[in-house]
Structure formats: structure tokens, C-alpha cells
Amino acid sequence: MPQSRLVLDPEFTIGPVPRRLFGSFVEHMGRCVYSGIYEPDHPSADAAGFRGDVLDLSRELGPTVVRYPGGNFVSGYRWEDGVGPRDQRPERLDLAWRSREPNAVGIHEFDGWARALDTEVMMAVNLGTRGIQEACDLLEYTNHPAGSYWSDRRIANGASEPFGYRLWCLGNEMDGPWQIGHKTADEYGRLAAETARAMRLVDPDIELVACGSSNAQMPTFGDWEAAVLRHAYDDVDYISLHVYYQADEDDPDSYLASAMDMDQFIEGVVATVDAEKARGRHRTAVDLSFDEWNVVRAGAEDERPDRRPWALHPRLGESEYTVADAVVVGTMLNSLLRHGDRVTIGCQAQLVNVLGLIRSEEGGDAWKQSIAHPFEQMRRLARGQILRVAATGDRRDTRRFTDVPIVDAAATFEESSGSAAVFLANRSRSETADVTVECGQLGVRRLRSAGCLSLPDGSAATLTNRDRHDAVGPQPFDRADLRDGAVTAQLPPLSWTVLELDSGPDLP
Known part of the structure; x- marks a missing residue:
């Protein structure tokens, strides 16, 4: 049986839990918007045309920020x-996803949906086919109170008060050759800096995210971030990271260790950012916005066949997720949390249908996928300070990674309430892991709750789909016990376990 020992101490913390870390992403791609969040003819639709069942599930997940409207889509989008x-409103050809865009959902509609969800909007501007003026026009439309051309247009269109968006992306994946308006690092860096300066003249209180490399495998990775920040360091607040990990049936152990790569990716970008800070003698820190991340199942990549007919909301990237996918997502959330001193924004992509935490059928029902549960649990329970987990235990090599911890862990502690949360993944596909969590220094006295997402006995590939909405989800966990300042637990193979501890009285 693999062994793991974790030590938690309130004196050793990473920083406060960033609330924006638990965000999601809505792009005009596939069925994310149309027949995802928006379907006027659906039985649950509200007066604005948004699906009530999807909104209810989204509220349960509770994303704290939602990035919109793209993604690759934004690089050809005319927000007007x-x-x-x-x-x-005109119907346009969406070149990014070879689709027809009816523009039935725009800024006003999305803002209403976001307010109903009670989430912050992270708005993206088009720096592919457009530039400085169009970005400033959009900002004026959303944020300026009144008395200017675009703010008065907003008022005439029914919104007397500004939308007040604080968080803005300066384009999307601009180093990718697939991107409409793809640019070199110097071209983009200069454009990002000039756009940022102009946008701050419209509204000095906004926060701006510059595009980092599209992923760590790009030939531009590292050099891109350094070059962009050489132009724009003092003009932006964040630089972005994106990653998607492909499920691999031929090498499942490496897939389960994907967060090892995520750790290295984050730490590499932090090193590059801080090197540029030192080189340029900058005073402030640029933080990281991990505003696209998720796992991908085989069959979900059919996104841009050149000869596909131009259709309204075609099915793109619609994965059906398994227990293994939920475990990997849990470890990715752990990675983000462990780096929460620098990664202060995170958006799991996407919210509905396209690699969705939620799936829906047109005219039919909607349900949470397996990967939604770790997100919902961490968003709800991670509060206060991120603890620096001191971990020892068994490790193994995979084909792609060396020295992989079999048990992956992250933890938080909120001093004011005396509560702690411990997030545990057992990466072993066949062995129970014996875990000891030494937490006496936290002053916790009660194991308030314990839940585990794992494979039911005898099952090999349980997944959620339209016929099995509840096939995968957290179940009460009775193989954990808190005594003498330590939790002992036996984690089932291939599992995600969450422990909630507090200083309340012992339960009878």
C-alpha cells in the first residue's frame, strides 16, 4: 500500500486564496452559448432566452469569474x-470555428446572464482583426457613465448604468498560427502596450491581461513572454497561460500525472516574468492568469474541418468525462491552488458543452459532468490561507514523468472560522493509498465532512453522460478518522477525496 504523510501548520502559508481562481469560460464556440446557456425555445428558458436548468447548475458550480466571448472567436469578433x-443584428461567418454567428447573444444579454449567475465578467478585446480604437470603443460602451457617443449608445440600448467591467484580456493566443491576426512577439507586445495605455485613459481602474504563449509546447514559449513583457510590463497586470491535457489510453499513468507538467509550466512563466522584472528594474509584480485549462477526451478535437458546412452552433469539442478525468482535474486544481500566490485568476474551459463542466441537449435536459465536482468542491471549501503542505511519501515514474507523488495534495485554513480543507488525489489505478495528515497545529478537533469520488466496485470506466447523469459524483467517505491531531485515511485507487475539518465540538 502506498504511504503518504502530510504536515499542515498555520505558520507556513503561501498566501490568501484568490477568489478569481475558480472561474470558467463562455466562448461563442460550438454549443456553449447557443443551446448551451441560451435556448429561447427550451421549456426552462427565461424571458431573456437563457436556459433555467443550465443557469441553476451553473449557480451550484459557482464560478467567481467568467471569461467572454473568446477564445479564438474574439480575434474576428465585431462587438457592435x-x-x-x-x-x-447581422449574421456573420465565424472564421475561427467555421460557424455562423447569429449575434442573438451580445454584451447586454451576456451581462444579464452573468448578473443572474452573480459572477464577474472577464471581457476580451479583439486584437486580431481590430486594434486600439475598437478596444477603447468597447470599454467606453461598457464602463463610461454617460455623455459620450458609445456610452449614450449603451443607454439607448437599455442599460442606463455602466456594466463596470474591471478585468480585460488583450486578445487571445496571439502567438498561435491558427489565430486570426496572428502576430510576432514584438508586434503583439507593442500593440498590447499601446492598447493598454489607451484603454487606461478611458478607465484607469481596469486590470489588463496580456497574452502569454498559447501553451508550453509552442516554439515561442518563454521567448514570447519575455519579449511581450519587455514592451508591456508596466502596462499590464497579468500574463495568461493556457493548457489542455489529452486523455491517453496507451499511457494512463502519465495522463494522471499531467499536473506535474502544469506545475513546471507555471513555475517557468513565473521565472520568466520575474527575470523581466529584474532586467527592467520594475517595481510591481505581474501575476498569472491561467484563463484556459481543462482535459480533453479523444473525439473532442474535431473543431475546424475545412470542408464542414457553415452551421449554427455545430457540435464541437463535446467530451464525455470519466472518473480518471475528474481525478486529473482535481490535481490541476491543486496545482493552481499551490501556486495561488502568483496564479490569481483561473478559468476552466468551458462552462457548457465544449469540454463542458455542464452538458445539455437542445430541447432536453442538462447535467454536471464528472470534472465539475472537484471544481465545485474546491470553490466552496477553499477559504482563508493556502497552506504550504509538507509532503513525504511514495513516488513513481511514468513514461513521461519522473518522481511523481502517488498522492497529490493541497490544503487551506481559515483562522477566523477555525476550518480547514484538504484536497487529495490518489493517482494509483490499482492500489489504496494510506495517508496521514498531521494537522494538530491548526487546532482542528472535528472531521466535519469527508467525500470521495472514485470508481464503484467492479467498474473500470464509469462516466457521466445523458443517460447516466449521476454515475460519477462525490460519495460520503467513511475511511477517514481524526484522532490526536492527525487524520488517517485510506484513499481508494483512482480517487479524489476532500476532507473538511474544523474546531467545533467532537461529534457523538
């Missing part, structure tokens, strides 16, 4: 198409 009377 989505405002004003619906019957006067």
Missing part, C-alpha cells in the same frame, strides 16, 4: 454586431 435590436 451584438448590440441594439436583435432583428437588426
